[in-house]
Amino acid sequence: MPDLKQSSINIYNWFERRLGLGGPIIEAAEHEVPANTSSWWYVFGSAATVVLVLQVMTGIMLALVYAPTAGHAWSSLQFLDHNVRLGWFLRAMHGWGSDFMIAIVLIHMAQVFLFGAYKFPRELTWIIGVFLLLLTLGMAFTGQVLRFDQDAYWGLGIGASIASRVPFVGGWLVDLMLGGPIIAGPTLSRFFALHVFVIPGILLACVGLHVWMVLRLGINDWPMPGRLVKKSTYEREYHELTEKTGIPFVPDAAWKDAIFAAAIMLSVIACALWFGPFGPTGQPDPTIIETAPKPDFAFLWIYAVLAYLPPSLETPVLFIAPVLGIGAMLLLPLVSGEGEKHWSRRPVAVLMVAVIAVTLGAFTRLGTYTPWSPVMNAWSSLSTPAAYLTHRTPLEREGAVVLQNKQCRNCHSIGGEGGLRGPALDTIASRMTEDQIIRQVLQGDGNMPAYGNALNPSETTALVRFLMTLRDDNVPPAIDASRRLASSGTAHPNSQSTH
Template identity: 70%
Template sequence: MPWYKRTYDWLERRIQIEGPVKEAALHYVPKSTASWWYVFGSASLTLLILQVVTGILLALVYVPSAGHSWQSLEILNHQLPLGWFLHAMHGWGSNFMVAVVLIHMAQVFLFGAYKFPRELTWILGVFMLLMTLGMAFTGQVLRFDQDAYWGLGIGASIMGRIPFVGGQLVHLMLGGPMINGATLTRFFALHVFVIPGMLLAFTGLHVWMVLKLGVNEWPMPGRIVRRETYIKEYNELAHSDGIPFVPGAVWKDLVFSAAILFAVAFCAAVFGPFGPKGVPDPTIIQTVPKPDFFFLWIYTVLSFLPPEMETPFILIAPMIGVAVLIALPFVAGVGEKSWWRRPVAVFSVMFLAICWAVFTQLGTYTPWSPKMNAWSGDAVPVKYLQHRTPLERQGANVFQEKQCRNCHSVGGLGGQRGPALDDVATRLTEDQMIRQVLLGGGNMPAYGGALSPSETTALVHFLDTLHPNYQPAAGDASRYVAAHGTLPESTTMERGVGQTKAPR
């Protein structure tokens, strides 16, 4: 007996895996499923394996620290032999994986493959889609360039709007109140260990259920799914008009997966890796940060939404979308599968695809909400500098140099992403201004790492002068009580801010 046969027999006697593998490979599937429409699931698995392999190789070079991550990617792209190609394969593999998973989900929906008895298979697929998007987002953050920094700032602001627990979630995500070295460490752990581990476990369970429940048959018009009879009818169809998965159906999966890998390699060789772009610097916002293509539609929608609609859309729309996808097999788990007799399903897919394509296209050239040319070198209006102390004028200089006017207007000039600051001193106390500048919040990133203590002090003193003459400046009522033992009669509450106003 040859040595390799003896080795195989020795291993098989202890592992006993030949039986399950043969059962999986030779199980019968309906002949109609040996179609090019059924290759997207296996292609998704192939791309996942590609991401795992290239990700492991990248992790040998990448340094997840704020001071070295950007440089490690530059070394990978420009100094290591074929490092750029490995980086590009991982980046383009991510794009292809998101696209193929979305196509697979649409195909499963149109073919009615979420119906009985495959409800849990569909739900697992929904969570796998969310984890795929999570891998894509965390991967973009690990580039830690200008796009990654601002994208992470926007992501943190979205999470910070969650009622009651938003602040705690932001601290958990960033490793503190601002973007720093701990942030990259956490995203590295998410991107390399947590999300891929969960995705691989869900993928294994997903494949197991496909093997046990069978590949969804071709949706013929008039073939109704009934819980009482479907399993029996499917088994009869698989045995009367079925073929072994290997080799009858698997060859198309292999050909399509090979074509996808070739397309990824072609894009990697021709277009190269994604970034990194400029070194992240929160004080430089003369940039047009854009997310990767699968998030561009969100970027576009948020650019066009009025400010008061952003938070409801961000918090409610995703929850509704996920809830609809999860509830789908329970609401429409039986009945017709064929798309020819499900016009609402076809219209829904077409409508969502057109909206996604239009918003994505707009996102490629739609300007970001801050007016990037708002700070043109014009001086702060003279009326805001008259009768000011040297420290307050120094704060005005910091306000100008740090380009705060790209997002905030003063005297009617400047950006409109953030609120106008002409009356900021009537809305925020000095302590609240310091906290907002250092830690950020809402759409504003944290500037604690970009300002020295003296610059922060001067800037806040200047902002503290921005209140109309007829309105008192906001003050901390607790300090007034500590000094005088009671609140003044003129105390009021600022609606929408909740800050007690007291004389200083």
């Protein structure tokens, strides 16, 4: 045993002499913190870091088997679930770890906000924390897409249709996200790169910077009523408090972090064993459009909000509210970097956290059973009214059958019957040209996903021919004014030459 101990010491000294990491790590672990920070309220940051390590480790092992191609992604997950020993458990750990990490980061952000830990000198620590929250949500979204099941396929289509509404750059964003106007082979490759390389790289860099700033600036002391934060005196007061009541972080303060992190890990394991992995649901099939895609738990509240919003309010809520919310979080420490930290002296802050928590909880609950389109009165078996089939050619009647079989009337009405989510189709040909209808069907726009992969060319032709018959009596079909102008411009010289 003495020889083994001496050998271990020699190996450690060999590496330490060359790397010099042992001293700084020990110094960081034993740095003194105010005794009042040894609290169960200060354990969420370290727990989030532990879960992040779990996500990295399980993600690496999953990447050894996962095939990031549109043709093999779904089957590789089936192989993991049924042919790899404990493959299903590995997937379950990764999936539940994602949900736990989001929940812990949200609670940590709320605790930091209530404790005033975003105030001087920790403004940048808070700002980096906001980006860590956004990156964590980005990891969850891209991870859901990588399942590439029926929910992920159509959920991604809805996400792309939302991105297309961004002013000026909407089309560019869709091409960047999908690798083209529709979901195809390049789409999964891009999301795999985002989920495995881009977002984790930025996330780990931000975590390292975040931890460094906590070590440099110290852990936020327990807020006391009446103890105001002043830039001129706070750092001196903090150092005096640390000198009087300071305890080494390891082991005096870190044991609570270790216990809580262990409890979280056991909870993740329990959920993985009991509930199993998330998906994959049905194999992605663009010809099956009667699916009701739902996002993962972290995004259910967005799903419910969109389901209840009238279409006219969707774009403002989607693009104005998030920008204002994120902007407010980033500006918070810059406009409120001094003053009272204790929550009892900040009732508005407590009310804000309570309202946000209740709202997120309520909409998440609603999202478990709320459909994407709450006003869907039609059904796939509902036939097209006979008045819309008379005096139609066989090809146009075939288009009516396509309209029925593809469940277009779940969102669109004809003759007052059908869904109200999208515009009525009774006069569509008087509002849109044939080219515009083709583009809308194949590439989508606004709230309508792209159906380019759900229709073959003959079905598209028949559907568009039928839609072009839907206009009021004595109303000509819509025409492209720019083409008419161009046509008249080219004819004008000829008309002059004949006179």
